[in-house]
Amino acid sequence: MLNIKNIHAQVGDNKILKGLNLDIKPGEVHAIMGPNGAGKSTLGNVLAGMEKVEVTEGSVDFLGKNLLDLEIEQRAAEGIFLAFQYPVEIPGVNNMYFLRAALNAQRKYRGEKEMNSSEFLKLVRTKIKQMSMRDDLLRRPVNEGFSGGEKKRNEIFQMSILAPKLAILDETDSGLDIDALKIVADGVNQLRDDNRSFIVITHYQRLLDYIVPDYVHVLADGKIVRSGDKSLAIELEKTGYGWLED
Amino acid sequence: MFKNPINLAFEVLTSQLDEPKWLQKKRSNALKKFQDYGIPTHKSELWKYTNTKKLERLEEVTDIAESGSVLFSDSSLSEKQNTQTEKGTDPKTEQLFVFTIEGELPKNTQMQDILQIDEKNWKNIKTDKERTFVELNTAMLNGGFQLTIPKNSQLKLHIQYQQISKDWENIRTVINVGENAELDLTESYDYDCRINHVSVINMTADSRLKFQSNKLLRKTAALIHFSQINCAQNVTIQQGAVNNNAALSHTIQEVNFNGQHSKFEAASVNVAHDSCHISENILTNHKVQNCKSNVLKRSLATDKASIAINAKAIVSKGADGSDVAQSLKNILLTDDANIYSRPELEINTDDVIAAHGSTVGELDETSLTYLRSRGIPKEQAKFMLIESFLQDANIFNTEDFLDRIEL
Numbered sequence: 001m002l003n004i005k006n007i008h009a010q011v012g013d014n015k016i017l018k019g020l021n022l023d024i025k026p027g028e029v030h031a032i033m034g035p036n037g038a039g040k041s042t043l044g045n046v047l048a049g050m051e052k053v054e055v056t057e058g059s060v061d062f063l064g065k066n067l068l069d070l071e072i073e074q075r076a077a078e079g080i081f082l083a084f085q086y087p088v089e090i091p092g093v094n095n096m097y098f099l100r101a102a103l104n105a106q107r108k109y110r111g112e113k114e115m116n117s118s119e120f121l122k123l124v125r126t127k128i129k130q131m132s133m134r135d136d137l138l139r140r141p142v143n144e145g146f147s148g149g150e151k152k153r154n155e156i157f158q159m160s161i162l163a164p165k166l167a168i169l170d171e172t173d174s175g176l177d178i179d180a181l182k183i184v185a186d187g188v189n190q191l192r193d194d195n196r197s198f199i200v201i202t203h204y205q206r207l208l209d210y211i212v213p214d215y216v217h218v219l220a221d222g223k224i225v226r227s228g229d230k231s232l233a234i235e236l237e238k239t240g241y242g243w244l245e246d
Numbered sequence: 247m248f249k250n251p252i253n254l255a256f257e258v259l260t261s262q263l264d265e266p267k268w269l270q271k272k273r274s275n276a277l278k279k280f281q282d283y284g285i286p287t288h289k290s291e292l293w294k295y296t297n298t299k300k301l302e303r304l305e306e307v308t309d310i311a312e313s314g315s316v317l318f319s320d321s322s323l324s325e326k327q328n329t330q331t332e333k334g335t336d337p338k339t340e341q342l343f344v345f346t347i348e349g350e351l352p353k354n355t356q357m358q359d360i361l362q363i364d365e366k367n368w369k370n371i372k373t374d375k376e377r378t379f380v381e382l383n384t385a386m387l388n389g390g391f392q393l394t395i396p397k398n399s400q401l402k403l404h405i406q407y408q409q410i411s412k413d414w415e416n417i418r419t420v421i422n423v424g425e426n427a428e429l430d431l432t433e434s435y436d437y438d439c440r441i442n443h444v445s446v447i448n449m450t451a452d453s454r455l456k457f458q459s460n461k462l463l464r465k466t467a468a469l470i471h472f473s474q475i476n477c478a479q480n481v482t483i484q485q486g487a488v489n490n491n492a493a494l495s496h497t498i499q500e501v502n503f504n505g506q507h508s509k510f511e512a513a514s515v516n517v518a519h520d521s522c523h524i525s526e527n528i529l530t531n532h533k534v535q536n537c538k539s540n541v542l543k544r545s546l547a548t549d550k551a552s553i554a555i556n557a558k559a560i561v562s563k564g565a566d567g568s569d570v571a572q573s574l575k576n577i578l579l580t581d582d583a584n585i586y587s588r589p590e591l592e593i594n595t596d597d598v599i600a601a602h603g604s605t606v607g608e609l610d611e612t613s614l615t616y617l618r619s620r621g622i623p624k625e626q627a628k629f630m631l632i633e634s635f636l637q638d639a640n641i642f643n644t645e646d647f648l649d650r651i652e653l
């Protein structure tokens with residue numbers, strides 16, 4: 001589904017990713033861990049197409065398409081979803097209006113019929129229940145005045161409405177209370193199926209108790225330096241990243 | 247206004263009129279004053295960024311209004327209106343303004359042709375170099391009215407100002423709102439106009455005004471507007487304005503608080519494309535205690551357009567308990583567009599609540615990226631952000647607020 005080959009990326013003159021390779025098959029969950037500043041968010045930004053990151057070398061193939069050729073919005077419509085580490089507040093743009101515009105823009109791109117407001121409302125109602133979201137949040141402007149945890153949950157709520165093929169969760173667990181963590185994990189697990197893949201960026205093994213990954217990778221200094229299964233996360237919890245120095 | 251020597255134009259106009267001496271005198275005095283002041287240049291504060299040379303280069307108006315029905319629900323008013331047009335050759339294209347009244351016209355509402363009023367009813371407006379076009383308006387006046395709404399009454403009125411000749415229309419309007427009366431007024435201007443409008447609204451004690459001004463203009467149009475609102479005590483005013491395009495659209499508004507406990511709340515939207523220019527200047531004059539003014543402006547310029555905003559509040563000595571707010575936000579969509587935005591408070595007393603802010607920036611790139619990352623195409627995402635920016639100024643919360651604006 002996703003094939004990242006020898007990616008080099010930089011922001012300004014700052015070289016951040018330095019020859020990163022990753023292969024993800026449909027239905028897989030890959031956890032990415034690693035020290036602060038290693039380039040984890042930058043990897044998410046490269047995949048989502050954020051313009052401030054410049055890819056200088058390498059290729060990314062997503063479902064047979066050259067991802068790097070596509071605009072941000074085209075990537076979203078092709079099925080990439082990035083749950084941001086720091087979701088943006090957009091005063092004045094209503095959450096529901098925004099989500100429906102997003103869903104319909106994606107459907108239009110894919111040649112599907114757009115959803116009318118009653119169909120959309122129905123979809124939202126079921127997802128709200130599943131996610132135990134407070135529905136007053138949806139009537140407010142996008143993320144405006146949301147608490148840290150509410151913003152993260154809103155990201156996952158958006159994900160569940162947009163139903164992407166590859167979701168990248170960038171530290172969605174940080175700032176969540178224990179109940180919210182379970183709800184977010186539930187949201188992800190409900191979406192898990194044979195065709196949908198996840199990249200879960202996290203610092204804590206705890207999330208991986210709820211969202212059990214197929215692979216765990218350590219990203220350090222712009223490259224994947226170790227890969228393993230769930231037990232690697234448990235090991236890292238004990239050892240930390242001191243061993244990277246050697 | 248400028249193509250022909252102004253004296254010549256003046257002679258042509260006045261020779262056709264059979265007017266009382268006093269008005270003839272007013273006209274010639276005004277012309278002299280206008281010529282003494284001269285056309286404002288970049289040296290005048292309120293015209294600093296307005297290129298008045300543009301006025302000389304304007305083409306003749308092509309799309310002359312096919313003014314049709316003058317709608318009145320009251321016959322006494324329409325008779326008066328008709329007497330005005332009798333002099334003209336073709337009443338169909340002779341209407342400088344079209345009234346539409348919704349609901350009942352209050353009994354004892356008075357309407358007079360501005361050119362037929364008694365000398366004692368004529369009120370001079372204080373002018374200076376910045377307000378030179380008020381003098382020109384007097385000199386070249388070709389129509390207008392004085393409308394008086396009786397006390398304790400209610401009126402909902404729409405006035406459309408029309409372009410009926412190929413050259414400038416100089417219109418003067420005076421509206422007196424009686425004690426405890428309520429006026430819901432919408433004014434709009436011909437799309438392709440060349441209008442110099444002087445308007446005065448006198449608000450008597452306890453009266454209320456809901457005022458919507460629509461200046462949705464063609465890119466070759468020109469509109470110069472001087473607007474004065476005088477408030478006695480306990481007056482409430484809500485004003486919404488939408489200004490879109492025009493080769494030159496320049497407004498000076500003065501709001502005078504002459505009585506205590508009056509409130510003026512105004513929100514406007516300015517959107518300019520191509521090489522259009524919009525200038526909005528407002529002065530709120532807190533002459534007495536305990537009045538409140540709140541001015542909000544949201545402006546957007548693209549292409550090579552320019553917008554100039556001046557918001558000034560003067561709080562006089564002793565005008566304690568005044569509450570003054572100004573919020574000016576501006577967005578530039580292109581490198582060639584320009585916006586000048588100036589909030590100004592002149593406070594001459596101690597006990598005042600004042601807040602002002604002014605920003606000029608671009609569309610927020612982070613927000614734009616966030617919207618796009620969810621699949622919304624760039625142009626649509628921009629539009630969503632622009633819309634939400636301008637919605638701040640939707641003072642009457644109408645759904646079709648932005649429908650007729652070229653965004």
Ligand SMILES: Nc1ncnc2c1ncn2[C@@H]1O[C@H](COP(=O)(O)OP(=O)(O)OP(=O)(O)O)[C@@H](O)[C@H]1O
Binds near residue numbers: 014016034040043085
């Ligand atoms: N816009 C930017 N401008 C300058 N430097 C940047 C920018 N974005 C990222 N960097 C730098 O790139 C490096 C990697 O950043 P990135 O956000 O990818 O790290 P991370 O692995 O996600 O870290 P964390 O665990 O703290 O979230 C950091 O040193 C960071 O300072």
Ligand SMILES: [Mg+2]
Binds near residue numbers: 040041042085170171
């Ligand atoms: Mg990060």
